[in-house]
Amino acid sequence: MRVLTVNAGSSSLKLGLLDDDAAVADETLERWAGGAEPIRGFLDEHGADAIGHRVVHGGTRIVAARVVDDEVLAYLASLTELAPLHQPRAIDGLRAARDAAPDTPSVVCVDTAFHARLPTAAATYALPREWNRKWSLRRYGFHGLSHSYAVVRGAELAGVPPGQGRALCCHLGAGASMAAVRDGRCVDTTMGFTPEEGLVMNTRSGTVDPGLLGWLLITKGVGPQELFEVLSKRSGLAGLSGVSGDLRDVLAARDGGDADAAVAFDVYRHSLVRHAGAMVAVLGGLDLLVFTGGIGEHQPPVRAAVCEALEFVGVAVDPTRNAAASGDADISAVGAAVRTAVVRAREDLEIARQTRAALATTS
Numbered sequence: 001m002r003v004l005t006v007n008a009g010s011s012s013l014k015l016g017l018l019d020d021d022a023a024v025a026d027e028t029l030e031r032w033a034g035g036a037e038p039i040r041g042f043l044d045e046h047g048a049d050a051i052g053h054r055v056v057h058g059g060t061r062i063v064a065a066r067v068v069d070d071e072v073l074a075y076l077a078s079l080t081e082l083a084p085l086h087q088p089r090a091i092d093g094l095r096a097a098r099d100a101a102p103d104t105p106s107v108v109c110v111d112t113a114f115h116a117r118l119p120t121a122a123a124t125y126a127l128p129r130e131w132n133r134k135w136s137l138r139r140y141g142f143h144g145l146s147h148s149y150a151v152v153r154g155a156e157l158a159g160v161p162p163g164q165g166r167a168l169c170c171h172l173g174a175g176a177s178m179a180a181v182r183d184g185r186c187v188d189t190t191m192g193f194t195p196e197e198g199l200v201m202n203t204r205s206g207t208v209d210p211g212l213l214g215w216l217l218i219t220k221g222v223g224p225q226e227l228f229e230v231l232s233k234r235s236g237l238a239g240l241s242g243v244s245g246d247l248r249d250v251l252a253a254r255d256g257g258d259a260d261a262a263v264a265f266d267v268y269r270h271s272l273v274r275h276a277g278a279m280v281a282v283l284g285g286l287d288l289l290v291f292t293g294g295i296g297e298h299q300p301p302v303r304a305a306v307c308e309a310l311e312f313v314g315v316a317v318d319p320t321r322n323a324a325a326s327g328d329a330d331i332s333a334v335g336a337a338v339r340t341a342v343v344r345a346r347e348d349l350e351i352a353r354q355t356r357a358a359l360a361t362t363s
Contacts, residue, residue: 001019001020001049001050001356001359002017002018002019002024002047002048002049002050003017003018003019003048003049003050003051003052003351003352003355003356004016004017004039004042004043004046004048004050004051004052004097005017005018005051005052005053005054005347005348005351005352005355006039006051006052006053006054006093006097007053007054007347007348007351008032008053008054008086008089008090008092008093009086009089010085010086010089011030011031011032011089012028012029012030012031012032013028013029013032013038013093014026014027014028014029014348015027015028015038015039015042016348017042017046017048018348018349018352021349021352021353023348024046025042025045025046027042032089034089034092034096035096036095036096036097036099036100037100038096039051039093039096039097039100039101040099040100040101043100043101043104048101048104049104050104050105050106050107050355050356050359051097051101051104051105051106051107051355052065052106052107052109052351052352052354052355053068053090053093053094053097053106053107053108053109053351054090054109054110054111054145054347054351055076055087055090055091055094055108055109055110055111056083056086056087056090056110056111056112056142056195057076057079057082057083057086057087057110057111057112057140057142058076058079058108058110058111058112058113058116059075059076059078059079059082059112059136059140060136060138061075062075062076062108062110062112062113063112063113063116064113064116064354064358065107065108065109065110065113065354065355065357065358066107066108066358067105067106067107067358067359067362068094068098068105068106068107068108072108073091073094073095076090076091076094076108077091082140082193082194083142083194083195085232086195094106094108105359107354107355107358107359109145109350109351109354109355110144111141111142111143111144111145111146112140112141112142112144113144114141114144114145114147114148114179114186115139115140115141115142115144115179115186115189117185117186118139118141118186118187118188118189119187119188122139122187122188122189122282123138123139124138124139125137125138125139125192125193137193138193139189139191139192139193140191140192140193140194141177141179141186141189141191141192142175142177142189142191142195143171143175143177143179143191143293144179144186145347145350145351145354146171146292146293146345146347146350147169147171147177147179147181147186147189148350149343149345149346149347149349149350150169150171150290150292150343150345151167151169151179151181151184151288151290153328153341153343153346154167154169154288154290154292154341154343155167155288155341157328157329157330157341157343158288158330158332158339158340158341159330159339160287160288160339162184163183163184164183164184165182165183165287165288166180166181166182166283166284166285166286166287166288167180167181167182167283167286167287167288167289167290168180168181168276168279168280168283168286168288168289168290169181169290169292170272170276170289170290170291170292170293170296170306171292171293171296171345172199172272172291172292172293172294172295172296172299172302173202173293173294173295173296173345174201174202174203174245174294175195175201175202175204176190176198176199176200176201176293176295177189177190177191177195177198177199178190178198178199178275178276178279179279180279180280180282180283182283187282187283188278188279188282190275190279196231196232198275199271199272199275200236200237200267200268200271200272201236201237201245202236202237202238202245202246202247203232203233203234203235203236203237203238203239203245204231204232204233204235204236205230205231205235205236205239206236206271208231213227213231236268237250237264237265237268240260240263240264240267241253241258241260241261241263241264242260243258243260243261243264247265247268247295247299247302250264250265250268251265251301269302269305272302272305272306273305273306273309276306276309276310277309277310280310280313285313286310286313286314286315286338287338287339288338288339288340288341289306289307289310289315289338289339289340289341290340290341290342290343291303291306291340291341291342291343292342292343292344292345293345294345296342297325297327297342297343297344297345300322300323300325303317303322303331303340303342304317304319304322307322307340310338313337313338314336314337314338315336315337315338315340316332316333316335316336316337316338316340317331317332317333317336317340318331318332318333318334325342327342327344328341328342328343328344329341329342
């Protein structure tokens with residue numbers, strides 16, 4: 001089955017055609033206005049038997065890949081305020097595909113599905129139970145498509161039986177999260193009700209004391225909209241360094257003697273180590289450590305910092321392998337108790353797999 005994968009970012013559109021997981025064609029539009037023409041043109045040139053869409057948030061009702069109909073589309077649109085940067089664009093992609101190819105089935109693959117079976121203790125916020133029930137407040141988690149693929153591929157690379165043991169997956173990109181996976185099931189993750197919680201990111205603050213936020217709102221006159229904008233777009237590496245949210249720029253500035261950039265990287269590294277330790281504690285140990293995402297794939301110093309902090313549980317990487325890793329690679333040191341792998345982010349493969357599975361169950 002030839003599957004067109006549609007990944008709509010906050011401003012971009014990525015299209016890819018896979019035939020039995022072999023890439024046939026791809027196209028990326030850095031600026032996309034939301035219309036159907038790019039998808040229609042791609043399909044006219046290449047064709048497809050099905051279309052799989054990445055959507056960030058599936059709420060409480062979309063907990064597995066689903067064939068898109070009017071009801072599914074309306075429900076996903078109702079979740080826009082929970083992921084305002086990405087959900088509207090994904091909805092644009094769904095509507096554009098249905099307009100461009102009404103007779104080709106579309107399947108929605110949501111990032112939150114991988115975390116849908118979190119244990120109650122990990123998923124539940126310690127808020128009034130009435131609030132949790134009324135507004136479906138819980139830890140949803142994100143980057144699920146990436147985590148799902150990377151854990152399986154990392155196990156293959158490291159020679160660890162897939163779906164067995166304790167794995168920590170680190171998706172480190174502009175947005176970043178970790179997932180603790182036991183025997184194939186996600187049991188904890190760093191992102192929460194929205195993609196703002198957890199690790200320090202390029203422009204997102206990650207976890208911040210809620211009392212501090214209340215103090216800013218109540219005593220300093222910071223408005224709710226301004227606060228959200230600052231936390232999501234003007235914090236993280238960008239806010240701390242004053243240079244950029246791009247880690248490469250921050251490291252270059254640090255190496256050039258910029259003190260703020262040095263602090264920014266130290267805070268970023270500390271956040272990674274702190275959350276990694278928490279995930280390992282939840283798992284009760286570790287068998288496999290996986291890095292993916294733009295930073296996870298291309299920044300050996302970041303991988304080394306996390307691995308050094310986890311030496312006490314048996315993580316050890318070969319410095320030469322770590323420095324040379326390009327694409328999928330096992331970077332474990334010889335004899336390491338915990339295997340460590342670098343995996344190229346391939347959400348498209350996971351989208352295609354889930355799309356085929358969803359259509360197989362409905363045929």
